[in-house]
Amino acid sequence: MSSSVKTPPTGQVLAPDPPPPDPASGPRRAWLRLAGAVVVPILTALILWATLDFLRKEGANRFLVVGVALVVGVLGVFFLFWSMNRVVEWLPARFRESARPYVFVGPALVILSVFLIYPVINTILISFKDARSQDFVGVENFRFVFTDESMLRAIRNTAGWIVLVPLVAVTIGIVFATLADRLRRGEAVAKSLIFLPMAISFVGAAVVWRFMYSFRPDGFGTNIGLLNAIKQGLGQEPVPWLQQNPWNNLMLMVIMVWMQTGFAMIVLSAAIKAIPDEIVEAARIDGASEWRVFRHITIPTIFPTVVVVTTYMVINALKVFDIVFVMGNAEAQGTEVIAERMIRWFFIGDHNGRGAAIAVVLFLAVIPVMIWNVRRFREQESIR
Amino acid sequence: MTRKKGGWFVRITIVAVVALWTIPTLGVLISSLRPEELVNSTGWWTSLAHPFRGAEWTLENYRTALSNGGFGNAFLNSMAVAIPSTVIPVTVAAFAAYAFSWMDFRGRHVMFVLVVGLMVVPLQMALIPILRLYTGGATLGGVTLIPDLNLSGTFLGVWLAHTGFGLPLAVYLLRNYIGSLPSSIIESARIDGADHFTIFWRLIIPLSVPALAAFAIFQFLWVWNDLLIAYVFLGGSRENRVLTIALADLVGSRGENWHLLTSAAFLSMSLPLAVFFSLQRYFVRGLTAGSVKG
Numbered sequence: 001m002s003s004s005v006k007t008p009p010t011g012q013v014l015a016p017d018p019p020p021p022d023p024a025s026g027p028r029r030a031w032l033r034l035a036g037a038v039v040v041p042i043l044t045a046l047i048l049w050a051t052l053d054f055l056r057k058e059g060a061n062r063f064l065v066v067g068v069a070l071v072v073g074v075l076g077v078f079f080l081f082w083s084m085n086r087v088v089e090w091l092p093a094r095f096r097e098s099a100r101p102y103v104f105v106g107p108a109l110v111i112l113s114v115f116l117i118y119p120v121i122n123t124i125l126i127s128f129k130d131a132r133s134q135d136f137v138g139v140e141n142f143r144f145v146f147t148d149e150s151m152l153r154a155i156r157n158t159a160g161w162i163v164l165v166p167l168v169a170v171t172i173g174i175v176f177a178t179l180a181d182r183l184r185r186g187e188a189v190a191k192s193l194i195f196l197p198m199a200i201s202f203v204g205a206a207v208v209w210r211f212m213y214s215f216r217p218d219g220f221g222t223n224i225g226l227l228n229a230i231k232q233g234l235g236q237e238p239v240p241w242l243q244q245n246p247w248n249n250l251m252l253m254v255i256m257v258w259m260q261t262g263f264a265m266i267v268l269s270a271a272i273k274a275i276p277d278e279i280v281e282a283a284r285i286d287g288a289s290e291w292r293v294f295r296h297i298t299i300p301t302i303f304p305t306v307v308v309v310t311t312y313m314v315i316n317a318l319k320v321f322d323i324v325f326v327m328g329n330a331e332a333q334g335t336e337v338i339a340e341r342m343i344r345w346f347f348i349g350d351h352n353g354r355g356a357a358i359a360v361v362l363f364l365a366v367i368p369v370m371i372w373n374v375r376r377f378r379e380q381e382s383i384r
Numbered sequence: 385m386t387r388k389k390g391g392w393f394v395r396i397t398i399v400a401v402v403a404l405w406t407i408p409t410l411g412v413l414i415s416s417l418r419p420e421e422l423v424n425s426t427g428w429w430t431s432l433a434h435p436f437r438g439a440e441w442t443l444e445n446y447r448t449a450l451s452n453g454g455f456g457n458a459f460l461n462s463m464a465v466a467i468p469s470t471v472i473p474v475t476v477a478a479f480a481a482y483a484f485s486w487m488d489f490r491g492r493h494v495m496f497v498l499v500v501g502l503m504v505v506p507l508q509m510a511l512i513p514i515l516r517l518y519t520g521g522a523t524l525g526g527v528t529l530i531p532d533l534n535l536s537g538t539f540l541g542v543w544l545a546h547t548g549f550g551l552p553l554a555v556y557l558l559r560n561y562i563g564s565l566p567s568s569i570i571e572s573a574r575i576d577g578a579d580h581f582t583i584f585w586r587l588i589i590p591l592s593v594p595a596l597a598a599f600a601i602f603q604f605l606w607v608w609n610d611l612l613i614a615y616v617f618l619g620g621s622r623e624n625r626v627l628t629i630a631l632a633d634l635v636g637s638r639g640e641n642w643h644l645l646t647s648a649a650f651l652s653m654s655l656p657l658a659v660f661f662s663l664q665r666y667f668v669r670g671l672t673a674g675s676v677k678g
Contacts, residue, residue, distance in 0.1 A: 073468025073539070074472075077472050101492075104487065104580070105480045105484070107479070108476050108480035111544070112499070112548065115510060116510055116551075116552070119510035119512070119517075120510065122513035126513070176398070180398060183395065192664065196657070199653070199656040201609030202609065203628045204653045207645055207649040208411070210635070211412060222425060223427070229427050315506075318506070321611075322611045325611070325632075326632045339508055343508075343616075355512060363505065366504050370505070377500045
C-alpha cells in the first residue's frame with residue numbers, strides 16, 4: 001500500500017512533503033507539449049488525406065483498399081479522441097476539467113450539426129428554390145407536391161402504409177406473443193423464426209416476395225411462384241399480383257408486415273411477460289374467461305408499450321423506400337410512396353426543389369411524433 | 385407459479401404462423417441450390433419430393449453470382465462500409481453519452497433535448513444537402529465554411545453519413561444505460577484521483593459492454609442492409625457498390641433470372657442471418673431494454 005504521507009518511526013503523522021516541482025511545467029516543456037498537441041492532429045489529418053486519395057484510386061487492389069479503409073476508419077476515431085485529450089492535458093490545470101466535457105461531446109455535436117441540423121435547415125431552404133437551387137420560386141414546389149397526380153397517389157399510398165402495416169403487424173405480434181407465452185416448449189424457437197426476417201435487408205425481402213408473387217399467364221409456362229401455383233392448384237387463374245393496382249400496394253405492404261411483426265412481437269412479448277401473475281390468477285379464480293383476461297387485463301397493462309411500438313412502426317412505414325424502389329417502375333404500377341418519390345425527383349428527375357419539398361412534407365408528418373417524444377422525455381427526466 | 389399452458393389450438397396456430405413466416409425464405413434458399421432449368425420450369429417445392437436426387441441440386445448459381453455477378457466484391461465492400469460505420473458512431477456516442485450522464489457543463493440539458501428531437505428526423509431531410517456538401521463544400525456569404533472535400537462516392541463519405549444518422553439514437557440509448565450505472569463506482573474513482581478520461585476508458589466502457597454490444601449489432605445490421613445511403617453516397621459503380629445495391633441492380637437488369645437472383649439474395653442475407661443467429665440474445669435484450677413500460 002502506498003501512501004503520500006510518511007509516518008516517521010515514532011508513529012506521528014507528519015504533514016505531507018511539499019510536492020516536488022513538476023518537471024513538465026517548465027516553459028520549454030510547455031512549448032514542446034503545445035507543439036506536440038498541435039502537430040499530432042495535423043499529421044493525422046494529412047495521413048487521412050493521403051489515404052483518402054488512395055481509397056479513391058481506380059483499380060487499386062480490392063483487399064488492400066478495404067483493409068486500409070477499415071484500419072483508417074477504426075483507428076482514426078480512437079486517435080481523434082486520444083489526441084484531443086492530449087490537447088486538454090496541455091491546458092493549465094484550472095481549465096482542464098471544464099474543457100474536458102467538450103472533448104467528449106464535441107465530435108458528436110459537430111457531426112450532428114453538420115449531418116443533421118445544417119441539412120434540415122438547408123433542405124427547407126432548397127424546397128423554396130428551383131430545380132438547380134438557383135432562384136427562389138416560392139411555394140411552387142409545394143403546389144406541385146399537392147396537385148401532381150403521381151404525388152397525390154404517393155400520399156394516398158403512404159397513408160395506407162402507415163395505417164395498415166402497424167395495425168396488422170402489432171395485432172399479429174400481440175396475438176402471437178400471447179399464444180407463444182402458452183407454449184409448453186419451443187417458444188424461443190418460434191419467436192426466433194418470426195423475428196428472422198428482421199435480419200434481412202428490404203431488398204432481400206423484396207426478392208423473396210417477388211419470387212412468391214411470380215406470375216406467368218396460363219400457357220406461358222408453369223408458375224414458379226408459390227401463390228400462383230396454389231391458385232392454379234385450386235383451379236383458378238394465376239394473378240399478376242404486383243401489377244394490379246391498387247392491390248399491388250397491399251402485396252408490398254405484406255412484405256413490410258412480414259419483416260416488422262417479429263420486432264413488435266418480441267417487444268410485446270416482453271411486456272406481456274411483465275404482467276404480474278397475481279392479477280391474472282385473481283381474475284381467473286373469479287371465473288374470468290381467457291378472452292376477458294386478454295381484453296381487460298393484458299391489453300390495458302401493455303398499452304404503453306403498444307403505443308411505443310406502434311409509433312416506431314408508423315415512422316418506419318412513413319419512410320418506406322427500398323421495397324417500392326426495387327420492385328420496378330412505381331409510377332407505372334401506381335405504387336409510389338413519398339420517400340420513393342423524393343429520391344426519384346432528386347436523382348432521376350434531377351430536380352432539387354421538388355425533392356426537397358417532398359422531404360419537407362415527410363418531415364412535417366413526423367414533427368408531431370418528435371414533439372411527443374421530447375415531451376415524454378422531459379416527463380421522464382423530471383421523475384429522475 | 386403457474387402460467388396456464390395452452391393445448392392443441394395454441395400449438396397448431398403457432399406452427400401455422402411460423403410456417404407462413406418461414407416458407408418464403410425457404411423457397412429462396414431451395415431455389416438458389418437448384419440448376420437453372422429446374423428453377424425456371426418447376427416450382428421449388430417439387431425438389432422437396434426428391435431431395436436425394438443429385439440432378440436436383442447445384443452450387444453453380446453461387447459460383448456465378450460470386451464471380452461474374454460481382455457479389456464477392458460487393459460483399460467486401462459491404463464489410464468495408466459496415467464495420468467503420470458501426471465502430472465510429474458507437475465510439476463517438478459513448479463519449480458523448482458519458483458526458484451527458486456524468487459530466488457537468490453548460491447547455492448540457494438543452495443539447496440532450498436536441499439529440500432526442502433529432503432522433504425522429506427522417507434522413508431524407510439530410511440527403512440532398514450532405515451530397516451537395518460532399519461535392520461542393522459549404523459557403524456562407526462568400527466565406528468557405530467547409531472546403532470541397534469531394535467525398536461523394538468515397539467510403540469515408542458513407543461512414544460519416546451513417547455516423548451522422550445513427551448518432552441520435554446511439555447517444556440516447558447509451559446515455560440511458562451509462563446514466564443508470566451506480567454513481568458510487570464513479571464517485572470512488574474520482575476520490576481516488578482519476579480524471580474523466582481514465583474513468584471513461586477503464587471503468588465505464590467495460591461496464592457498458594452489454595449496451596455497446598446491443599447497439600453495435602443493431603447498427604451493423606442496419607448499415608449492412610441499407611440501400612438508400614449507399615445509393616446516394618457511394619453510388620453503383622461495380623468496384624464500390626455494396627451488396628444491397630448489387631442485388632437491387634440485379635433485380636432491375638435480370639429480374640427473371642431466378643436462379644441467380646435467389647443465390648445473390650441469399651449471399652446478401654447470409655451474414656446478417658449468421659450474426660442474428662449467434663448474437664440474438666444481445667439484440668433482443670437491447671430492443672426490450674428501452675421499450676417495455678411497467
